[in-house]
Structure formats: structure tokens, C-alpha cells
Amino acid sequence: MAHHAGTSDSITLTLSPDRAKYLSVASMFVNTNDAFVGETGLSIGSLATGETFVMNMNVWDSGTEANDELAATIPGPAGGGEGFNAARNDDDKVSFHPGVVSKDDGLTTSALSANHRFLNPGARITITRIE
Numbered sequence: 001m002a003h004h005a006g007t008s009d010s011i012t013l014t015l016s017p018d019r020a021k022y023l024s025v026a027s028m029f030v031n032t033n034d035a036f037v038g039e040t041g042l043s044i045g046s047l048a049t050g051e052t053f054v055m056n057m058n059v060w061d062s063g064t065e066a067n068d069e070l071a072a073t074i075p076g077p078a079g080g081g082e083g084f085n086a087a088r089n090d091d092d093k094v095s096f097h098p099g100v101v102s103k104d105d106g107l108t109t110s111a112l113s114a115n116h117r118f119l120n121p122g123a124r125i126t127i128t129r130i131e
């Protein structure tokens with residue numbers, strides 16, 4: 001999934017409660033160079049019907065691309081540029097994402113505006129067992 005600021009998506013999964021005890025999710029922040037959210041091992045096996053689990057997610061920098069915020073390197077609608085490139089010019093370490101700067105806050109070459117800025121935790125996941 002790919003998310004835009006301030007919006008939400010909903011998906012329905014059909015799982016066997018006997019076999020699906022844990023859920024892992026990942027999504028890129030498409031209006032960034034290489035930011036993503038990801039959680040693994042979310043325990044869903046004990047959710048009762050109608051019960052909801054909510055978790056705020058930290059945004060990670062995948063360490064593959066320098067956060068230059070150039071349109072040519074941002075795949076989301078703010079840039080329309082390249083998504084993945086095998087050439088790595090970041091530090092090759094996953095770390096907390098420092099957030100984007102944007103052209104509104106002084107990075108004049110940035111394809112991003114203040115609307116694309118975020119703070120950690122930058123996303124929320126809500127899981128509801130519906131039957």
C-alpha cells in the first residue's frame with residue numbers, strides 16, 4: 001500500500017483464526033525518498049469479534065536513498081520521479097526518519113511542501129475483527 005498525507009485506506013483480510021495469529025504490515029511514504037512504516041508480529045489471534053487494536057507506527061528511513069527530496073527521486077504524486085534505484089547513496093542503515101524539510105521550510109530544491117511534513121509516529125494502524 002502507498003499512503004498520502006492525512007488519508008487512510010481500509011482493507012479486509014479473510015483469515016483462519018486458528019492459523020493466522022500474527023500480522024505484519026509495511027507501507028512506503030510515497031512522497032519521500034525512502035521512508036516507510038512497518039510492523040511485524042502484531043498479535044491478532046486473541047482479538048474477539050468486534051474488538052479493535054490500534055497502534056501508532058513510527059516512520060523509518062530505509063537507508064537506501066539520501067533524503068534529497070528531489071522530484072526526480074520521489075515516486076509519489078509530489079515528485080512523480082523514480083521509486084527504486086539499486087544505487088544506494090544513503091547510510092545503508094534503517095533508522096528513525098528525521099522527517100522531510102520541504103521547500104516551505106528552506107530546502108529550495110525540494111519537491112515537497114509543508115503538507116508533506118510529518119512527525120513520528122507518522123501513521124496509525126487500526127485492526128478490527130469483524131467476524
Ligand SMILES: [Ca+2]
Binds near residue numbers: 034061064065066067
Ligand atoms: Ca533516506
Ligand SMILES: [Ca+2]
Binds near residue numbers: 033034073075083
Ligand atoms: Ca526514489
